[in-house]
Amino acid sequence: MTGWLSPTPASGTDSHTPHVDALGVIGIGVGGLEAETVMLGRASMMRLPDIVGVRLTGARQPGITATDIVLALTAFLREQRVVGAWIEFFGEGAAGLSIGDRATISNMCPEYGATAALFHIDQQTIDYLRLTGRAPEQVALVETYAKTLGLWADALRTAEYERVLAFDLASVERSMAGPSNPHRRLPTAALKELGIAVGLDTAQAEERAGLLPDGAVVIAAITSCTNTSNPRNVVAAGLLAKKANALGLVRKPWVKTSFAPGSKVARLYLEEAGLLAELETLGFGIVAYACTTCNGMSGALDPAIQREIVDRDLYATAVLSGNRNFDGRIHPHAKQAFLASPPLVVAYAIAGTVRLDIERDALGVDRDGKPITLKDLWPSDAEIDAIVASCVRPEQFRAVYDPMFAANRDGVEKTSPLYDWRPASTYIRRPPYWDTEGVGALAATPRTLTGMRPLAVLPDNITTDHLSPSNAILANSAAGEYLARMGLPEEDFNSYATHRGDHLTALRATFANPQLVNEMAVVEGAVRKGSLTRLEPDGTVMRMWEAIETYLERRQPLIVVAGADYGQGSSRDWAAKGVRLAGVEAIVAEGFERIHRTNLIGMGVLPLEFKPGTTRLTLGLDGSETYDVTGERRPRTDLTLVVHRRDGETLRVPVTCRLDTAEEVSIHEAGGVLQRFAQDFLASESAQKGAP
Numbered sequence: 187m188t189g190w191l192s193p194t195p196a197s198g199t200d201s202h203t204p205h206v207d208a209l210g211v212i213g214i215g216v217g218g219l220e221a222e223t224v225m226l227g228r229a230s231m232m233r234l235p236d237i238v239g240v241r242l243t244g245a246r247q248p249g250i251t252a253t254d255i256v257l258a259l260t261a262f263l264r265e266q267r268v269v270g271a272w273i274e275f276f277g278e279g280a281a282g283l284s285i286g287d288r289a290t291i292s293n294m295c296p297e298y299g300a301t302a303a304l305f306h307i308d309q310q311t312i313d314y315l316r317l318t319g320r321a322p323e324q325v326a327l328v329e330t331y332a333k334t335l336g337l338w339a340d341a342l343r344t345a346e347y348e349r350v351l352a353f354d355l356a357s358v359e360r361s362m363a364g365p366s367n368p369h370r371r372l373p374t375a376a377l378k379e380l381g382i383a384v385g386l387d388t389a390q391a392e393e394r395a396g397l398l399p400d401g402a403v404v405i406a407a408i409t410s411c412t413n414t415s416n417p418r419n420v421v422a423a424g425l426l427a428k429k430a431n432a433l434g435l436v437r438k439p440w441v442k443t444s445f446a447p448g449s450k451v452a453r454l455y456l457e458e459a460g461l462l463a464e465l466e467t468l469g470f471g472i473v474a475y476a477c478t479t480c481n482g483m484s485g486a487l488d489p490a491i492q493r494e495i496v497d498r499d500l501y502a503t504a505v506l507s508g509n510r511n512f513d514g515r516i517h518p519h520a521k522q523a524f525l526a527s528p529p530l531v532v533a534y535a536i537a538g539t540v541r542l543d544i545e546r547d548a549l550g551v552d553r554d555g556k557p558i559t560l561k562d563l564w565p566s567d568a569e570i571d572a573i574v575a576s577c578v579r580p581e582q583f584r585a586v587y588d589p590m591f592a593a594n595r596d597g598v599e600k601t602s603p604l605y606d607w608r609p610a611s612t613y614i615r616r617p618p619y620w621d622t623e624g625v626g627a628l629a630a631t632p633r634t635l636t637g638m639r640p641l642a643v644l645p646d647n648i649t650t651d652h653l654s655p656s657n658a659i660l661a662n663s664a665a666g667e668y669l670a671r672m673g674l675p676e677e678d679f680n681s682y683a684t685h686r687g688d689h690l691t692a693l694r695a696t697f698a699n700p701q702l703v704n705e706m707a708v709v710e711g712a713v714r715k716g717s718l719t720r721l722e723p724d725g726t727v728m729r730m731w732e733a734i735e736t737y738l739e740r741r742q743p744l745i746v747v748a749g750a751d752y753g754q755g756s757s758r759d760w761a762a763k764g765v766r767l768a769g770v771e772a773i774v775a776e777g778f779e780r781i782h783r784t785n786l787i788g789m790g791v792l793p794l795e796f797k798p799g800t801t802r803l804t805l806g807l808d809g810s811e812t813y814d815v816t817g818e819r820r821p822r823t824d825l826t827l828v829v830h831r832r833d834g835e836t837l838r839v840p841v842t843c844r845l846d847t848a849e850e851v852s853i854h855e856a857g858g859v860l861q862r863f864a865q866d867f868l869a870s871e872s873a874q875k876g877a878p
Contacts (some may be wrong), residue, residue, distance in 0.1 A: 191331055197221070197230060199754075202411050202448075204295035208288035209314070210307035210337065212272075214711050215754050217781045218759040219788025219859050226863040231849045235301055236271040239347030240334060242279030244356030247566055252283075252416050253507065253527035254361045259353060259370035260290060260298045261363075266351055269299035269751075270780045276342065279355045280305060280860070285314035286416035292411045294509050297368040299754065301780060302553025306339035307332040319580040319587075360545070362530065365522030366513045366701075367647065374530070374865040375545050398440055398494050398502075400543035404487055405504035406437070407444045407479035407521055408470055408528045413507040414447035417455060417574045423507075425565035425573070427468045430536060433552040433562070436468070438538025443469035446478040451578075452584045458577040458623055466531060479758075480508030481656050482683050484517050505534040512755055513701030518660055612672050614687035618767070619860050626689055626767040628738065633771045633790065633857070635815040636749035637747040639722050639736070639771060642697060643705040643802055643809045646749035650782060653753070653761035654692070655699045664694040664717075664731035688759050689767060696764030697730045704730075705802075706809035713872040720809055723832075734768045744768060745813050747802050748775035753782025762789045766858070772815055774827055774841060776801055783844055790858035792819070793844035794827060805829070805839065819843055819851060825828040 195212040196203065199221050206213040216230060224230050240263075246255060275291070275815045283291075295303040307328070315325045332338045359373040391741065413419045414692065437443055445465060447453070453472060456462035465471070484504070486492075486629040495502045496519070504511075504520040507530075510525035524540065536549045548557035607616040618626035644648070644652075659665050659679040668691060669679050682698070685691040697704070698717045707718035707727050717730040721737075737744060746765065752775035753761060762785035765773070766857040773786060774794040783793050790814065796802075810832045817825035822842060845851045856862035 191327075193335075193337070197224075202293070204292045205289050205411065205415065206302055207292035207295065207302050207304045208285055209311055210305060210332070212302050212304060213292075214302055215781060217762075217785035217788065219762065219785045220781075223788060223853065223862070224251075226859065227866070228853075228862070229849065231847050232301075233846050236268075236273045236349065237344070238268055238273050238300075238346055239267075240273055240275050240285075240354055240596075241352045242275055242352060243277055243352065244277055244279055244354045246355050246358060249528040249564055250358050251361060251419055251422060252287040253413055253419060253525075253530075255355060255358050256291045256294045256412070257361045257363045257368070257371045257525060258358045260294050261369045262353055263298035263351075264369035267299075269777070271300050271303045272304065273300045273304070274304045274347070276306060276339070276345070279353075280311075281308060281339065283310070283354075284416075285310050286417065286418055290412055290416050290419070293415070295367065296755075296781070297509055299751075299779065301505050306342050307337055308339035315665065317578065317583070319584040325367060335567075339360045343641075351722065358529075358633050360527075362524045362526045363586075364511055364524035365512060368510055368525060372524075372790065377540075377543060398498070398500060399493065399539045399541065400501050401539045402500060402502050403438070403441050403497075403505050403538055403540060404491060404495070404502045404535050405442050405448040405484050405517055405523075406531050406535035407446070407477060407484060407504070407506040407508070408465075408531050409444065409446045409478050409506055410480040410508035410653075411448040411477075412480075412509040413528055414452055415449065416450075418570050419507070419528045420447065420452055420456065421459065421573050421577075422565055422570050423470070423532050424456055424465055425569055426460065426529040426532050426563050427470065428461060428464040429563045429565070430532070430558075431464055431467050433558055435536050435550045435552070435558060435563075437535040437794065440488075441535045441538055442484065442487060443467070443535050444479060444484070445470040445474045446474045446476060447472065448475065450475055451582050451641055454582040454585065455574075455578045458579075458657065459573045459667040461573075465532075468535065470532065470535075479504070479506050479516060480510060481683055483656070483683060484658075485809040486658065487517065487519060492519055498776075503540050505531050505540070507531050510651075510755060512649040513699060515656055517650075517657055518700060529564065538695040562862055568810070585649070588654050610672070612674060612688050612691055613668055613685060615689060619858075625738065626693060628743075628769040629766050629789070630857075630861075633792075634743060635771055635792065636743070638743045638771055638813045638815075639737070640706065640747055640807075640809040640811065640813070641737070641744040641765070641768065642719055642730075642748075643807060644746065644748040644752070645703055645705065646776070647751050647754065648748055648754035648760040650753055650761040652699045652702050653697060654682070654695055654758050654764050656756075656758075657681055659685070662697060665691050665698065668694055692760050693734070693764055693767050694731050695760070696734065696768055699745075702730075722810060725810075737769055739804070742769060744770045746773045746775075747807055747809070748773065749801065749802070750776040751775075752778050754779040759785060762786045762791060765789075766791050772813075774813075778844060784850070786848050787845060787854050790854060790856075794825065795842040795844050797840055797842065800839065805837065811827060815841075817843075817857065819845060821845055821847055821851060839864065 197214045203213045203215045292303040362372050504516040504523040507528045516523040621627045656768045661676050679724040682695045706720040707714050717731045720727050721733045766789040773791040776796050812830045825843045827839040827841045853862045
């Protein structure tokens with residue numbers, strides 16, 4: 187029917203999806219396997235969410251960026267347990283935020299665990315549509331439609347929520363997050379008290395001796411859709427670079443710097459403002475328009491620097507304007523990583539170490555030997571706003587995006603829709619989900635949910651980066667050794683993220699994070715960190731891949747036991763694919779991140795949740811047990827986890843089946859997304875052949 191309008195949500199599978207929440211459009215993040223379910227003809231279903239109202243009051247203090255606000259909000263909302271909820275921001279504080287600021291907040295939605303993070307449509311929305319080159323009639327239509335249907339912010343002031351949280355924007359200080367989780371906010375003024383910003387004198391002495399300082403920042407990256415989609419953040423970085431250049435400051439030589447905006451528009455307005463050259467002078471030239479460092483693709487470090495980090499066992503770090511800094515994500519040799527605003531990233535590149543008080547200590551000296559501190563470089567809000575107002579223009583957006591949508595695709599040569607698989611490829615290989623023999627064959631094997639042995643017993647906050655790392659592949663890793671056998675030189679190993687089309691490489695990345703803590707990997711009475719587990723019933727601690735390989739040869743079904751917030755982070759298919767190809771049939775945890783749970787179901791892995799008050803610790807689980815799961819699998823029903831201890835004792839533990847809908851039960855019982863599709867397709871073919 188033409189001439190009618192109706193609200194339509196958008197679903198997507200990456201961090202960009204919740205961006206549109208800033209415009210008053212519900213953007214719902216789903217798992218990649220859930221999206222494949224829809225592509226194969228089935229519906230995407232979810233339970234009715236909790237709607238949480240977040241009243242924003244006050245206004246930000248001078249010099250506070252949207253990054254500071256979102257890091258504070260992420261910590262606050264994690265504490266308030268909004269996992270799976272839809273959030274609506276409202277109040278006078280929300281009204282005062284630009285669309286760019288709102289986009290920064292909405293984009294971090296997965297990091298505080300919510301499904302959507304909506305701002306209401308108001309004049310800021312209309313101004314943004316004009317700024318980005320929308321046709322006047324389209325802008326007028328949006329405004330008329332929102333006001334007519336009661337979707338305009340003024341009409342929603344009386345909206346009622348079952349739960350309302352309050353957050354004062356005026357309380358936000360300049361902040362970072364780290365050193366390993368986006369919700370671990372650290373006010374920069376408190377770094378010294380927290381023991382991170384200590385030993386600057388020692389660091390300076392090491393530098394004078396020609397050594398890399400402990401706490402060295404080896405990667406400083408302005409990156410991620412979270413921050414580079416906000417012109418205020420990017421312009422602030424450019425202005426800080428300009429002031430630093432004028433004073434003769436330079437980045438430290440061991441810092442690998444980069445700038446990867448999500449859109450080519452950033453280049454245009456920075457060039458207009460004369461700031462791109464200033465960033466390039468400090469090493470922040472544009473390297474790509476895509477996910478780079480924030481997704482573990484920072485590239486290789488200088489070999490000499492990497493060698494010194496290893497030889498001296500240095501505490502090396504990364505500072506980036508990304509949205510995720512999970513253990514081991516950014517680079518294997520950056521032991522930890524901190525999230526920061528783009529201008530702070532530039533400041534840390536100049537300082538070269540996190541072992542300083544960034545608010546008070548000198549970042550360097552000017553040409554006259556005068557110490558320069560952060561306050562000497564930090565741009566004023568008026569400076570930032572003036573450049574945004576004069577240099578960010580509609581024609582820039584039209585110049586970048588109009589050709590994308592107007593491209594003429596006529597005349598493209600038609601080719602076969604079937605991919606010509608290359609058997610020896612390490613990037614894309616025919617997947618094994620239908621195979622009954624070979625590596626990964628257990629994914630096509632009927633699950634029994636009996637006699638399962640633990641592959642890992644894990645603590646709280648296990649992320650998808652622990653399950654399936656994104657970063658660089660090292661030569662001494664299982665994946666690196668495999669690639670070497672395939673004839674690739676080490677300089678061509680690339681990252682785990684780029685090899686996810688090859689299951690033989692990606693399976694070797696399962697639990698391959700060097701920062702993994704598996705409570706089964708006990709050596710000399712202590713848990714050893716790394717990609718390790720204990721092979722059972724042998725009792726031998728070994729590298730995770732060798733244990734997986736052994737279990738595959740034995741056709742041993744596996745289970746994973748975990749703590750709270752299992753699977754937070756990117757909605758990464760391979761965090762679910764890897765465990766299923768390894769033979770994992772079930773995961774029992776204290777709680778799951780929503781998207782990872784749906785991805786597990788899409789691979790035929792059963793998610794089970796301990797009852798409140800019951801944990802792996804209260805049950806005394808150490809990984810030497812075998813496990814069965816009994817009971818009829820229905821949405822959120824109670825099942826029984828039967829634990830057979832090595833000494834012969836048997837525990838019967840009630841758990842919640844986290845198949846939340848009938849559709850999820852259907853997919854799981856079939857064996858996963860592809861198996862469900864195959865069964866439906868064959869049933870349809872059979873019915874058609876039998877039809878008169």
